[in-house]
Amino acid sequence: MKIEGVAALVTGANRGLGAAIAQALLDAGATVYGGARDPATVTNHRLIPVRLDVTNDDDITNAVRTCADVSIVVNNAGILRQSASLADGALEAARAEMETNYFGSLRIARAFAPILRDNGGGALVNVLSVLSFISMPQGATYSASKSASWSLTNALRIELRRQGTLVVAVHAGFIDTDMAAGVTGEKVSPESVAKQIVTAVASDAEEVLADATSEMVKAALPNDLSALYPTLQAQWDTEMAEQS
Ligand SMILES: NC(=O)c1ccc[n+]([C@@H]2O[C@H](COP(=O)([O-])OP(=O)(O)OC[C@H]3O[C@@H](n4cnc5c(N)ncnc54)[C@H](OP(=O)(O)O)[C@@H]3O)[C@@H](O)[C@H]2O)c1
Numbered sequence: 001m002k003i004e005g006v007a008a009l010v011t012g013a014n015r016g017l018g019a020a021i022a023q024a025l026l027d028a029g030a031t032v033y034g035g036a037r038d039p040a041t042v043t044n045h046r047l048i049p050v051r052l053d054v055t056n057d058d059d060i061t062n063a064v065r066t067c068a069d070v071s072i073v074v075n076n077a078g079i080l081r082q083s084a085s086l087a088d089g090a091l092e093a094a095r096a097e098m099e100t101n102y103f104g105s106l107r108i109a110r111a112f113a114p115i116l117r118d119n120g121g122g123a124l125v126n127v128l129s130v131l132s133f134i135s136m137p138q139g140a141t142y143s144a145s146k147s148a149s150w151s152l153t154n155a156l157r158i159e160l161r162r163q164g165t166l167v168v169a170v171h172a173g174f175i176d177t178d179m180a181a182g183v184t185g186e187k188v189s190p191e192s193v194a195k196q197i198v199t200a201v202a203s204d205a206e207e208v209l210a211d212a213t214s215e216m217v218k219a220a221l222p223n224d225l226s227a228l229y230p231t232l233q234a235q236w237d238t239e240m241a242e243q244s
Pocket of ligand 1: 011012013014015016017018035036037038041052053054055075076077078079100104127128129130171172173174175176177178179180
């Protein structure tokens with residue numbers, strides 16, 4: 001799709017990857033709403049700050065009103081609690097991560113799907129992780145939330161195809177942001193991931209494997225299920241056609 005001249009919303013746009021995605025969209029000629037829990041933390045003056053905690057229904061209702069012209073929505077906001085499944089506090093960590101990473105993305109998708117439809121289809125980008133494919137006990141509860149979000153993304157792609165919305169899944173290993181500040185290993189830059197996202201949206205690509213780690217882990221999955229999705233798509237299209 002053409003990015004120049006369209007409006008976009010990025011959640012968690014005040015720092016880290018979200019700030020880089022917002023800048024990349026600006027560079028591509030979009031008008032960009034910068035969603036943030038505290039709009040005062042959006043320091044890029046080219047962004048239009050929008051109060052948007054993705055766990056808050058009132059914020060989402062208001063953002064839908066403010067950002068009614070968007071044709072690109074990026075579900076970027078996320079949290080990492082670094083909890084193993086059996087660690088103290090794991091249930092609380094899992095609930096918090098699910099609430100932001102999974103339910104937050106689901107809420108935003110549900111709220112903005114009609115807007116994307118009315119604005120010609122557009123694109124919904126979900127920032128996932130290599131941990132959607134594989135689990136690490138160091139971040140077991142986070143991995144579960146990103147796996148759930150990957151599942152959500154795959155269903156949304158089918159549900160939204162009829163209205164012409166491109167759904168992009170973004171996977172990366174470590175990205176050089178606050179979230180991975182404690183990691184000493186290799187990290188991809190947020191600017192590189194952001195650029196790849198913009199290229200994917202511009203070229204109608206449904207998946208971004210942003211670094212060698214995510215490429216390697218995806219390639220190691222026992223089977224690539226993508227061949228099964230056309231059948232699921234056909235079943236869904238038939239059911240929808242019967243209902244309309
Ligand atoms: N860094 C990595 O290694 C890595 C790897 C793969 C995927 N990811 C994913 O990339 C995305 C961006 O992460 P990052 O690396 O940029 O992390 P980050 O530096 O910790 O930034 C997280 C962003 O999400 C926002 N956020 C958190 N909870 C929110 C909520 N309830 N509502 C709205 N915004 C909220 C934060 O806002 P505040 O400033 O208000 O906290 C901040 O803007 C996340 O989905 C993350 O899971 C990161």
